[in-house]
Amino acid sequence: MNPSGAPVRRFGAGHAVVLALSVAVVTAVAVLATQLVAVVPGDRGYAAAGLPAGPVVPEGENPLYAIQEVLERQSVALLRGDRGGYLRSIPAAQGELRAQATARFGALTALRVRKWTMTTIGIPSRVDDIWKLPVDVSYCFDRDDCTPVDARVETRWAVPNGRLQLVAYEGSDRPWDGGTALIVRDGARVTVASAVADPEIIDRVLRAAETAAATDDRFAAAFGGPPQRYHVYIAGDEEWAEWYGGASENAAAFTIPLAPGVSDVVVDRRTVTSDGWATTLLTHEFAHVVTLGGGSPPYHTWWLTEGIAEYIADADGSVLDADLRSVRPYVAAGKWDGTVTLGPPPLDTSLADANARYGIAFLTVRYLADRFGEDKMLAFFTQVVHRRATPDAASRSVFGTAWAPVAKDAATSIRAAAQA
Numbered sequence: 001m002n003p004s005g006a007p008v009r010r011f012g013a014g015h016a017v018v019l020a021l022s023v024a025v026v027t028a029v030a031v032l033a034t035q036l037v038a039v040v041p042g043d044r045g046y047a048a049a050g051l052p053a054g055p056v057v058p059e060g061e062n063p064l065y066a067i068q069e070v071l072e073r074q075s076v077a078l079l080r081g082d083r084g085g086y087l088r089s090i091p092a093a094q095g096e097l098r099a100q101a102t103a104r105f106g107a108l109t110a111l112r113v114r115k116w117t118m119t120t121i122g123i124p125s126r127v128d129d130i131w132k133l134p135v136d137v138s139y140c141f142d143r144d145d146c147t148p149v150d151a152r153v154e155t156r157w158a159v160p161n162g163r164l165q166l167v168a169y170e171g172s173d174r175p176w177d178g179g180t181a182l183i184v185r186d187g188a189r190v191t192v193a194s195a196v197a198d199p200e201i202i203d204r205v206l207r208a209a210e211t212a213a214a215t216d217d218r219f220a221a222a223f224g225g226p227p228q229r230y231h232v233y234i235a236g237d238e239e240w241a242e243w244y245g246g247a248s249e250n251a252a253a254f255t256i257p258l259a260p261g262v263s264d265v266v267v268d269r270r271t272v273t274s275d276g277w278a279t280t281l282l283t284h285e286f287a288h289v290v291t292l293g294g295g296s297p298p299y300h301t302w303w304l305t306e307g308i309a310e311y312i313a314d315a316d317g318s319v320l321d322a323d324l325r326s327v328r329p330y331v332a333a334g335k336w337d338g339t340v341t342l343g344p345p346p347l348d349t350s351l352a353d354a355n356a357r358y359g360i361a362f363l364t365v366r367y368l369a370d371r372f373g374e375d376k377m378l379a380f381f382t383q384v385v386h387r388r389a390t391p392d393a394a395s396r397s398v399f400g401t402a403w404a405p406v407a408k409d410a411a412t413s414i415r416a417a418a419q420a
Contacts, residue, residue, distance in 0.1 A: 054089055054164035063131055063157055064124055066164040071118040071135065078116050081109055089166045097169060100179040107176035110184040111141045111193060111231075115148050124157065130167065131157040137172070140262070142191070142229050149258045151177070175233040175243050175266070182233075189213040189226075194234035196269045205234055205267060208278035209286075216286035219312055222378040223290055224261075230286055232265045240268050250351060253281055255288040257296050263289045280313050287312040297385045303342045304381055306358055307365035314362070323359030324417060330356030331418040338411040340364040341391060360414060367410040372399050 055066040070089045077085030086105050090098050108116070117138045124131040133155050140146035156168030171177040175193060182193040185202055190209040194202045209232050220226035235243055243266050244256050252271035256264045265285045272278050287309035297305045313319050330336055330353060342361055345354040369377040376398050383394035395403035 056162055057159045057164050059162065062124060063159055063164050064120065064133070067124065067131075067133060067155070067157055068120055070164060070166065071120070075116050075118055078105065078108060078113065089164075091165050091167065094167065097167075100169065100171070103179045103181050104171070104177055107180075107182040107184075107193070108139075110182060111176060111191065113139060113141055114144055114146050115140045117148075121152075129158060131159075133157065141231070146228060147259050147262050149262055153177070173242060173244050175235075175239065175264070178239065178242060180239060187213075189217070190230045190232060192232045192234065194269070195239045196234055196236045198269070201234060201269050201272050204272055204275055204278055205232060205282070208275055209282050211279050212282035212286045215283050215315060216290045216312060219287065219378070220290040222375075223293055223382070227261055227263070227289055227294075230265065230289060231263075232267060232282065234267050234269050234272070236269060240266075253285050255285045255292075257292055257294045260294045262294045263292070265289065276318075280319065283315065284309045284313040291381065292385070295386070298388060300341070300343060301385045302344045303340065303361040303364060304385055307361035307363075308377075308381055310358060310362035311365045311369065314366075319362065320366070323355070323362050326352060326355035327359040327363065327414070328418045330359075331415060336360065338408075338415075340407050340410050340414070363414045363417060364410050367413045368406075371406075371409075 055069050057063045057066045074086055074089060077083075077088070083102070083105050087098055087101055090101055092098070115138065119136045119138070121134040121136060124133040126132075135153050135155055137151045137153060138148040139151070140148045151172040151174055153172055154170035155166060158165050158167045171179070175195070176182065180195045182195060183197055183202060184191065184193045185206050186192075187206050187210045190206065190213050192202060192206045192209060194205075196202075209230060213226075213230050217226040233239075233243065240247060244254075244264070247254050247266070247268065251268065253265060253267040256266070258264060265282070267278075267281070267285075271281070288305065291308055291312075292305065310319050310323065335353065335356070340360065342357050345357050349357075365377065365381075368380060372380075380394050380398045383389040383398060384391055387394075389397070390403075391407070392403040395401060395406055399406060
């Protein structure tokens with residue numbers, strides 16, 4: 001989600017939905033979705049569980065080194081595809097905890113995890129007979145040279161009968177970490193992972209994503225090249241409210257920057273209503289992937305980040321048509337003061353007015369491309385969004401003129417389009 005929580009993309013009449021771009025940096029300190037299942041050492045269920053043998057922890061000793069040993073063994077097992085080894089540290093009595101770990105193992109292996117390290121943070125703290133320790137996870141998918149992404153989880157451990165056991169786990173908000181089985185499908189450029197077992201929806205999203213990738217890859221040359229691979233997650237109702245902290249109201253999809261060159265796209269399965277709509281939706285989201293490169297843009301550049309995503313998605317003119325249908329009544333009602341460098345809509349903005357602001361952002365970017373050429377428009381975007389230049393400094397450098405007259409002419413062009 002963006003810092004204001006405002007919606008950042010919608011699509012035309014008949015689709016009262018909004019796409020959202022996350023402009024909050026996803027750091028290693030991920031929002032944690034608590035899924036604790038605890039077993040008290042020494043209770044009857046624990047004693048009768050036929051527990052796997054963890055490392056020996058001498059009485060009175062902090063279990064840090066033993067925990068690190070278990071995490072290292074678990075990481076090796078995951079990368080080898082050894083489910084039994086991955087689950088070995090979890091007591092058999094903990095059915096829910098083992099089920100969550102089994103789903104996590106299945107999701108990660110289906111996504112072709114290639115790098116996975118678990119690094120303990122600090123020294124375990126003890127409350128009664130339970131040891132608590134945060135762990136940073138570094139992971140990536142698909143290729144041996146993939147760029148690692150960070151997340152943080154919380155772990156709880158016990159030492160019954162002198163043997164270390166994992167007894168609780170607080171997962172991150174990543175799609176692979178929620179205990180949900182994912183169905184994974186691969187295309188030439190896109191991996192789609194779905195929490196919804198609906199072949200029609202999965203096939204539609206994959207087809208649309210491959211078409212979108214071809215469009216966005218062409219623009220990626222201006223931003224250091226395309227990503228190694230696009231990743232799209234299809235969320236059901238529950239996942240839509242949980243993955244990456246959940247989406248803003250009326251959202252249809254959102255993009256999360258994770259690391260340089262790495263972003264995830266999440267789609268609400270309820271909005272995947274047609275091939276054409278899904279293609280427009282994903283072309284817009286992939287535009288964020290390629291133009292932002294896994295980074296978070298400055299808040300005040302909303303008009304550029306959303307305008308360029310609309311511009312790239314407008315392959316058949318349908319986005320322009322939809323935007324103008326929103327812009328015309330907005331301008332006619334005197335709701336726009338002529339400012340083209342708009343920020344995101346306030347939280348209490350109506351959907352119609354929010355749509356109009358996105359339309360104005362798109363028409364501004366389109367004006368720049370029409371007047372100065374697409375290459376210079378892209379260079380202007382880079383100066384403002386990536387190099388943090390002011391619009392005036394970027395305009396003088398790229399367009400050879402001050403920004404104020406350019407912005408005034410853009411506003412005049414938008415008003416003319418709104419009256420046409």
